[in-house]
Amino acid sequence: MTLLQRIKNMVRARSIHVAYVDVGSCNGCDIEVLACLAPRYDIEQYGIFVHNNPREADVLLVIGAYTPGWEEKLAMVWEKIPDPKAAVAIGNCPISGCLFNRRGSFVDPPVKKHIPIAAEVPGCPPRPTEILQAILSVRDSVFANWEESHP
Amino acid sequence: MKRTVDVNIPLGPIHPCFKEPARLKCEAKGERIVGAEVELGYMKKGIERIMKGRPWQEVMFLAERVCGICSVIHNMVFIEAMEQISGISVPPRAAYLRVIVNELDRMQSHLLANFSYCYTIEHETLGMYLLDLREQVMDQLERLTGARVTCAYIIPGGVRCDIPRNDAELLQASLDRIERDLRRYSGMFAEGPMIALRSRGVGILTQEAAQRAHVVGPTARASGITADCRLNHPTYRQLGFVPVSRTDCDNFARVMVRFDEVFQSIGLIRKCLQDLPAGVIRGGGVCKAGETRYSGEAPRGELTYFIKSDEFGRIVDIQIQTPSIMNIEACCHEMIIGADSIADVTSTFVSADPCIACTER
Amino acid sequence: MTTYLYEKDLVPQKYRILVAYRHDILVRQIATELDIPVQELRRYLIEHFDMILLENLPARVEMADAHADQDDPVALVLGREKYTLYLQIMSGAAMESIFHAVSDRVRAGTAMEDAIAYGRERIREELRR
Numbered sequence: 001m002t003l004l005q006r007i008k009n010m011v012r013a014r015s016i017h018v019a020y021v022d023v024g025s026c027n028g029c030d031i032e033v034l035a036c037l038a039p040r041y042d043i044e045q046y047g048i049f050v051h052n053n054p055r056e057a058d059v060l061l062v063i064g065a066y067t068p069g070w071e072e073k074l075a076m077v078w079e080k081i082p083d084p085k086a087a088v089a090i091g092n093c094p095i096s097g098c099l100f101n102r103r104g105s106f107v108d109p110p111v112k113k114h115i116p117i118a119a120e121v122p123g124c125p126p127r128p129t130e131i132l133q134a135i136l137s138v139r140d141s142v143f144a145n146w147e148e149s150h151p
Numbered sequence: 152m153k154r155t156v157d158v159n160i161p162l163g164p165i166h167p168c169f170k171e172p173a174r175l176k177c178e179a180k181g182e183r184i185v186g187a188e189v190e191l192g193y194m195k196k197g198i199e200r201i202m203k204g205r206p207w208q209e210v211m212f213l214a215e216r217v218c219g220i221c222s223v224i225h226n227m228v229f230i231e232a233m234e235q236i237s238g239i240s241v242p243p244r245a246a247y248l249r250v251i252v253n254e255l256d257r258m259q260s261h262l263l264a265n266f267s268y269c270y271t272i273e274h275e276t277l278g279m280y281l282l283d284l285r286e287q288v289m290d291q292l293e294r295l296t297g298a299r300v301t302c303a304y305i306i307p308g309g310v311r312c313d314i315p316r317n318d319a320e321l322l323q324a325s326l327d328r329i330e331r332d333l334r335r336y337s338g339m340f341a342e343g344p345m346i347a348l349r350s351r352g353v354g355i356l357t358q359e360a361a362q363r364a365h366v367v368g369p370t371a372r373a374s375g376i377t378a379d380c381r382l383n384h385p386t387y388r389q390l391g392f393v394p395v396s397r398t399d400c401d402n403f404a405r406v407m408v409r410f411d412e413v414f415q416s417i418g419l420i421r422k423c424l425q426d427l428p429a430g431v432i433r434g435g436g437v438c439k440a441g442e443t444r445y446s447g448e449a450p451r452g453e454l455t456y457f458i459k460s461d462e463f464g465r466i467v468d469i470q471i472q473t474p475s476i477m478n479i480e481a482c483c484h485e486m487i488i489g490a491d492s493i494a495d496v497t498s499t500f501v502s503a504d505p506c507i508a509c510t511e512r
Numbered sequence: 513m514t515t516y517l518y519e520k521d522l523v524p525q526k527y528r529i530l531v532a533y534r535h536d537i538l539v540r541q542i543a544t545e546l547d548i549p550v551q552e553l554r555r556y557l558i559e560h561f562d563m564i565l566l567e568n569l570p571a572r573v574e575m576a577d578a579h580a581d582q583d584d585p586v587a588l589v590l591g592r593e594k595y596t597l598y599l600q601i602m603s604g605a606a607m608e609s610i611f612h613a614v615s616d617r618v619r620a621g622t623a624m625e626d627a628i629a630y631g632r633e634r635i636r637e638e639l640r641r
Contacts, residue, residue: 028219
């Protein structure tokens with residue numbers, strides 16, 4: 001590992017910017033992501049900042065079962081995020097559609113079909129600590145040694 | 152009425168201030184807003200279509216997932232509507248436990264709404280205080296029901312689990328702590344001069360306009376309308392419930408009404424714990440055929456279920472009229488008009504406590 | 513024909529709102545009242561309303577039935593406030609001129625039904641414009 005890579009790893013590990021996008025959920029996962037901001041979970045101690053601005057984000061949290069309104073738009077949001085980037089699916093909805101994936105509904109899960117997903121957090125809804133753990137594990141597995149693994 | 156203007160400022164669907172996606176198209180003259188349109192369609196899952204033809208056992212969980220923030224009241228209104236159709240009576244202890252859980256849910260929803268407002272007007276300190284306080288309410292909700300968000304606590308003819316004596320004591324202690332902290336935080340909000348500059352006199356919703364759009368909940372009660380569905384609920388009547396209201400009609404009043412309601416909820420839960428009757432928590436019963444309209448007071452206002460069921464307890468036709476529909480409509484067509492800047496648009500929109508997941512279902 | 517750069521064509525989504533259980537009953541009721549085809553009324557609503565106003569139609573009609581035009585029988589039958597302030601399907605000025613024409617006729621001795629039928633015809637013209 002070069003010195004430059006080591007410095008980059010160190011800096012990146014303490015600076016994860018998160019944007020979240022709701023593509024048709026029940027709102028339960030949204031508020032669990034919001035609860036991560038609370039002083040009890042204190043995500044800023046890990047160097048994670050929630051901005052909700054795709055252009056300066058590293059991690060995109062995708063919530064919800066992909067409704068028709070998001071066709072093309074989710075891909076547009078994903079393209080706006082600069083490399084290195086990772087998308088994390090929060091809750092059952094983006095993974096399988098949960099109970100919205102029935103005959104007659106408008107949703108089109110899984111979100112994996114539309115953008116690449118790096119990690120999935122099942123649960124309806126998952127606990128804030130689980131969401132936090134997923135973001136931290138993505139940090140270690142995707143962002144570490146990014147330049148060396150993507151020449 | 153449709154008009155064409157020269158400056159059109161879109162907000163959303165992804166916006167740092169909005170928890171959920173909605174697209175606000177503001178028509179502006181300089182920075183003054185002369186009109187606004189809301190386009191939805193980012194959250195339309197078709198829950199009502201899925202519900203049709205399914206037995207109540209499944210629809211109960213679907214109803215809860217109409218809105219994750221106020222899931223308890225969706226559960227409660229759906230189950231009480233089915234009880235009304237089928238003539239199932241509820242044991243008194245279960246009725247009181249329902250009120251306790253519902254009021255805890257209201258507290259966390261109001262605290263979250265006020266957090267969002269403080270966050271939007273960039274008062275992050277107060278926002279974080281409120282979010283931390285909300286975690287304490289969530290703990291109590293989890294202790295009582297077993298889940299933080301979608302807890303499916305209420306079932307036809309009763310509730311799922313009882314409250315042990317130990318939990319009741321912990322709940323009492325927690326309520327005391329929450330009340331003490333919240334008194335300080337609501338004082339901070341009420342007396343903060345900078346908050347007053349951003350909130351007082353912004354986003355006026357007159358009583359007439361509120362009535363025309365059928366505005367409900369804290370948004371209506373901040374405009375001097377004292378409508379509250381809890382007044383028609385038998386258990387709340389036993390508890391001697393009186394709605395709070397204010398007549399300022401602005402953002403400040405809406406947030407303060409929510410603070411007042413949290414204090415009121417604390418009082419209601421205390422009263423419930425004090426007079427909690429002994430006895431069973433499940434009476435049992437069978438869901439039958441019928442058609443009804445049933446309303447309950449969600450944290451955001453009047454929530455109405457129109458249900459038609461068949462003899463096996465299956466749902467034939469259903470429509471859910473959620474409070475956010477009326478509140479967002481009034482917000483975008485009345486409150487925002489005349490706002491002095493785009494910054495006031497987001498804060499006014501958030502002050503009405505919009506929930507897009509409810510609105511679109 | 514409109515081409516969309518960012519937004520999508522919202523007509524299908526607005527149509528889905530209008531065919532929900534209560535909205536459908538409501539739209540049919542208004543169409544019968546004004547004597548215009550349901551499809552035409554739906555198209556008018558989709559073209560002129562944003563989605564949140566469409567969602568809120570049943571609540572607004574409920575409030576109109578409870579509170580609108582309490583003091584004037586002609587205005588009540590014609591739906592003066594109902595169609596302008598509450599439902600907003602036409603402008604206040606247009607409705608005002610129709611209302612004055614109708615109430616003048618009633619005062620001049622025309623039968624109530626005929627005057628109202630004339631007013632409805634004017635409303636239909638206004639909607640088709």
